[in-house]
Amino acid sequence: MYSLDSDFETARSGFINYGQVVQLVSESSGLSLPPTIIHKCELTSAKIDCQEPVSQLHRVALEFIRPSISIGASSRYFLENDHGKVAIYEAKVGENETVSLPDGCHWTILRNRFQK
Numbered sequence: 001m002y003s004l005d006s007d008f009e010t011a012r013s014g015f016i017n018y019g020q021v022v023q024l025v026s027e028s029s030g031l032s033l034p035p036t037i038i039h040k041c042e043l044t045s046a047k048i049d050c051q052e053p054v055s056q057l058h059r060v061a062l063e064f065i066r067p068s069i070s071i072g073a074s075s076r077y078f079l080e081n082d083h084g085k086v087a088i089y090e091a092k093v094g095e096n097e098t099v100s101l102p103d104g105c106h107w108t109i110l111r112n113r114f115q116k
Contacts, residue, residue, distance in 0.1 A: 018050040021065060036062040036079065039099075041106050046078070049097040059106045061099070064088065080104040 016022060018040045025032040038054060039046040039061045046061035054060065062079040080089040081104045091099045 016054045018047070018052055018054060018060075022062075024062070033062075033079070035065055037065055038062060041101070044102075045094070045098040045100050046091075046105075047098055048076075048093065054109060056109050058109055060109060061101055061105050062107060078105045079107070081107075 016038065018038055020038060021035050022038050023032055023035050039048060040050040040052065040054075041047075041059040041061050046063075064077045064079065076091050076093060076099060078089045078091055078099075078101060080087045080102070082089075083104075087104075089102065089105050091101055091105075093099055
């Protein structure tokens with residue numbers, strides 16, 4: 001995982017904070033997901049406005065910023081593991097800038113390595 005500059009193309013070194021645009025890349029195949037925004041998870045929700053640094057073993061949610069599906073004004077789309085299948089979960093923003101998410105949308109950071 002690495003953070004991206006505002007052009008969504010240029011990798012940036014350094015620490016990753018919640019709310020930044022990141023890209024997940026497989027070390028073995030080189031395949032990557034589209035750019036996503038990383039959010040902090042607490043229990044069953046993601047905090048949209050958190051700016052703290054990300055650490056290993058934190059639970060996170062990954063929000064697509066350029067999904068290939070139409071976006072509703074109040075909807076956000078998250079990466080989900082739906083019984084072993086990768087899916088997109090549509091969520092609505094609630095009070096206090098949080099989004100309620102199912103367990104399949106919560107991911108754990110095991111390792112963070114910058115690649116150029």
